[in-house]
Amino acid sequence: MAGRAAIVGVGQTYHRSKRPDVNQIEMINEAVRAALEDAQLTPKEIDCVLFGNMEQAEGSYLMDCWATEGTGAYLKEGCKVHTGGTTGASVAEAAAHHAASGLFDTVLAVTYEKQDETPAGMGPLALVQDYLWAIHTGAFGWFARMGRKYMLETGCQEEHAAITRLKSDRCACKNPHAHLRLNLTMQDVLNSRMLLYPLRLLYMCPTTAGACALVFASEERAPKITKKPVWVKDWETVHYEMVGYEAYFTSRMTSMETAANRIYHRNGITNVRRDIQCAEIYEPSTWSELQFSEWFHFCEKGEAWRMAEKGVSDLEGEFPINPSGGVVCTNPIGCTAMVRVAEAALQIRGDAGEHQVTRDVKRAVATGFGGSFWTEMLLLQRSWD
Amino acid sequence: MNQRVAIVGVAQTRYQSSRDDARVFELTFEVVERLLDETGLSIWKDINAVVSSGDDYVDGKGISNDQITEVVGAQYRAEHKVAADGAFAVRYALLQVLSGHHDAVMVTAHCKESMIDQNLINNLAFDPLYQRYLGFDLVSAAALQAQRYMHKYGITPEQCAKVVVKSLKNAKNNPYAQVAQDITIEEVLRSPLLADPIRTLDCKPVSDGACALILASEQKAKRITDKPVWIKGIGSCYDAFYLGDRDLADCDSLVVAAQRAYKMAGINNPRNEIDVAEISGEFSYQELLWYEGLGLCGRGEGGKLIDQGVTKMGGELPVNPSGGLLSGCPHHVAGVARVAEVALQMRGEAGARQVPGAKTGLAHGITGPCGQLQCVIILGS
Amino acid sequence: MTEKAEFMRLPATVNLEYKYSTGRYLGRFYKELRDNKRLVANKCGKCGRVLFPPRIACPDCMVRASDEWVEVGPQATLIFFYELQIPGLAERHAANYLGVLALDGTEAELSCFEHRLMVDDPGKLREGMRMEPVFNEEGRTGRIRDDILGFKPIEG
Numbered sequence A: 001m002a003g004r005a006a007i008v009g010v011g012q013t014y015h016r017s018k019r020p021d022v023n024q025i026e027m028i029n030e031a032v033r034a035a036l037e038d039a040q041l042t043p044k045e046i047d048c049v050l051f052g053n054m055e056q057a058e059g060s061y062l063m064d065c066w067a068t069e070g071t072g073a074y075l076k077e078g079c080k081v082h083t084g085g086t087t088g089a090s091v092a093e094a095a096a097h098h099a100a101s102g103l104f105d106t107v108l109a110v111t112y113e114k115q116d117e118t119p120a121g122m123g124p125l126a127l128v129q130d131y132l133w134a135i136h137t138g139a140f141g142w143f144a145r146m147g148r149k150y151m152l153e154t155g156c157q158e159e160h161a162a163i164t165r166l167k168s169d170r171c172a173c174k175n176p177h178a179h180l181r182l183n184l185t186m187q188d189v190l191n192s193r194m195l196l197y198p199l200r201l202l203y204m205c206p207t208t209a210g211a212c213a214l215v216f217a218s219e220e221r222a223p224k225i226t227k228k229p230v231w232v233k234d235w236e237t238v239h240y241e242m243v244g245y246e247a248y249f250t251s252r253m254t255s256m257e258t259a260a261n262r263i264y265h266r267n268g269i270t271n272v273r274r275d276i277q278c279a280e281i282y283e284p285s286t287w288s289e290l291q292f293s294e295w296f297h298f299c300e301k302g303e304a305w306r307m308a309e310k311g312v313s314d315l316e317g318e319f320p321i322n323p324s325g326g327v328v329c330t331n332p333i334g335c336t337a338m339v340r341v342a343e344a345a346l347q348i349r350g351d352a353g354e355h356q357v358t359r360d361v362k363r364a365v366a367t368g369f370g371g372s373f374w375t376e377m378l379l380l381q382r383s384w385d
Numbered sequence B: 001m002n003q004r005v006a007i008v009g010v011a012q013t014r015y016q017s018s019r020d021d022a023r024v025f026e027l028t029f030e031v032v033e034r035l036l037d038e039t040g041l042s043i044w045k046d047i048n049a050v051v052s053s054g055d056d057y058v059d060g061k062g063i064s065n066d067q068i069t070e071v072v073g074a075q076y077r078a079e080h081k082v083a084a085d086g087a088f089a090v091r092y093a094l095l096q097v098l099s100g101h102h103d104a105v106m107v108t109a110h111c112k113e114s115m116i117d118q119n120l121i122n123n124l125a126f127d128p129l130y131q132r133y134l135g136f137d138l139v140s141a142a143a144l145q146a147q148r149y150m151h152k153y154g155i156t157p158e159q160c161a162k163v164v165v166k167s168l169k170n171a172k173n174n175p176y177a178q179v180a181q182d183i184t185i186e187e188v189l190r191s192p193l194l195a196d197p198i199r200t201l202d203c204k205p206v207s208d209g210a211c212a213l214i215l216a217s218e219q220k221a222k223r224i225t226d227k228p229v230w231i232k233g234i235g236s237c238y239d240a241f242y243l244g245d246r247d248l249a250d251c252d253s254l255v256v257a258a259q260r261a262y263k264m265a266g267i268n269n270p271r272n273e274i275d276v277a278e279i280s281g282e283f284s285y286q287e288l289l290w291y292e293g294l295g296l297c298g299r300g301e302g303g304k305l306i307d308q309g310v311t312k313m314g315g316e317l318p319v320n321p322s323g324g325l326l327s328g329c330p331h332h333v334a335g336v337a338r339v340a341e342v343a344l345q346m347r348g349e350a351g352a353r354q355v356p357g358a359k360t361g362l363a364h365g366i367t368g369p370c371g372q373l374q375c376v377i378i379l380g381s
Numbered sequence C: 001m002t003e004k005a006e007f008m009r010l011p012a013t014v015n016l017e018y019k020y021s022t023g024r025y026l027g028r029f030y031k032e033l034r035d036n037k038r039l040v041a042n043k044c045g046k047c048g049r050v051l052f053p054p055r056i057a058c059p060d061c062m063v064r065a066s067d068e069w070v071e072v073g074p075q076a077t078l079i080f081f082y083e084l085q086i087p088g089l090a091e092r093h094a095a096n097y098l099g100v101l102a103l104d105g106t107e108a109e110l111s112c113f114e115h116r117l118m119v120d121d122p123g124k125l126r127e128g129m130r131m132e133p134v135f136n137e138e139g140r141t142g143r144i145r146d147d148i149l150g151f152k153p154i155e156g
């Protein structure tokens, strides 16, 4: 029988493009303190610390070792987990396994990225390519192609991407932790610089400095720590072979569909928008929010842009997607997927503040995206059953 | 532990100074292919998930585990990378079974240290604001630790050299070992000095290789093999990061990790109750220091323990019958290989390096400068 | 503490030089391209998938690749293309246009790759058009990104 784990503490920094006022350790510590305060726990009460970031992003090897200064892992159990963009979700999954194993009462999961420490052109994505193989230009071409293909296949117009981007901005403006809070107008979005048609600068995620920490607890301990534990009901990781990004335009099943199918099947979810009340997904671009929403079965194929147009995915909508503002507003890479989990947990607790969605969220999904087109999906619930 | 978890199969490559014939993930495939072949398991039907051990800096590639997805059967399935020594990958795989989410998890580790001067990478493990500029790497940090340890407890260079002599002699019985030879204490003490008191032969050599194993729940394990090797206890622990914040002669994090593992396994007197140990000494002095941390002897008595021959083959508690890291075993692979070697001992399948009648064994892994992060795993037949 | 804090930054360069082994599978591709200007792939003995780039195992079957090798290309289909408008990218890749290409004999969805496009009139570029490689005639190493200077439209 599977063990149970719950999230009992959530903490994050204010995400910004630059944090010259703190070093990496101090920034990590901000999130750790916030999570411990939220859980009303002292560092002594933590049994294990799991850590993650985008390994090469800040130019440090064995970053978890230095980070002990900020995470408080001294004389505690733990290790570092790394899976690229999905790292934040991987660390959360690892923490859930730990808390459900029966060996630990409390587990602290910490991720961060301080992208203002990385010189231009040294970014981690430049290092992802297979050195022995072909040219690799990174994500821009791929997301542009995704947008172009999506428009061609579904009848979506660019204004629908803009509507979606404006929704993200409205959400972010209500979320004090979000990085880009711009009060955009339709004109601002449509005038933003075109990177590769139809991908505009505002449709891409920013480079962000920030950290996030979550406290997980065992089934027995969680209710003693908080009246509002958020149960990690299920999770799924789907990897795919190493290839250039362009090969993902395939008739094959995507990792998003695979993960969603498995999670929904195991948990008796037959009507996604009824059975789940909110989603925090890792959308590296606005075009991916539309495309991924369909792959996650938040709507029928070809309907995501209509869903955006009708306001279904708004804070007040029937199925809010990324009420935090999402990844196009905040992207501390190795930490980004954990922010999704954190924000989904806050929605379930009803503690999201100004960006709390209208609908009562009993159940939510959080996802991570990264690696060679990989997906991790976590299902969070207010009560276990 | 709420349920019993067993190791049901292991596979290693031979460790070599350079494997120019293979890309790094091809080493992984070599061991996975052999592991599946020997256990008769189906990657798709029998294995639920994979935990790997590796690192982007070591592999020379961002998101380095995306190379191994296709050689570990992770197409459309779960693989997670522990970016620490392989012992921590074993630890995470164990937790994936204990959590009840999986009933069989494969652990893999690969590494080609020959790809790059390891000291360049190791320097990046030190903080960029102060220590990195001092030129620290794992060797120079280890030299500080060795100096402090030898000074505080009167450990002699001869005693450290005995570890090298024992390791390379034991390695002669290990077909996977990279370096195996009879050498003398004098030869060790005459080898070139790297950072006082550490000499070339005091260090693990540059090594390439891979190792894999499969963990299964009790129910599944009994269906797979009639010789399951049970994980009886496990513990890990971080020490302080800044070398100046620790007394390097007293490995506090290993003491705590070992106590956690012993408590879980119900071990009260490790020296009496453990029959064989495979421990991760990257440098000769570390084996002596880790003896102490593991409670195999008192503080400062590591030198005496090797002098008395307690840890040699045929001694009361043989340590590193395989030859250990000093006979060649790369980072990341080291911890998985320690577990694999102990598992072979528990199965009575360790060949010429078998410790007769071994029933309880200890495997140990380290990550970080001067063993900052420690992991201890107790296995039993 | 009334004094205004001064935030300093320390510059540092991380310089790492690796030696990557091609191994026996990609190694054969390198040798064929370097010595014979031929592009080769290996195959899965179980499902028949053409493995390009050549590799040790089929991801779908998790079995060691067969000993069967096939020549692929050199002609290719242009699947997608774009202009490198982002500052720095054109210089880095020594091209103004990049294309996603699928060599004849490979499965486009699984084996397409990015490469430089050599075109006189970019207005004529269209998805689905046929292209051919321009090989580097001197000092080939086997590395596809250097040994093929770019792909150009097939005339006529």
Ligand SMILES: [Zn+2]
Binding pocket: C044, C045, C046, C047, C048, C049, C058, C059, C060, C061, C062
């Ligand atoms: Zn196949």
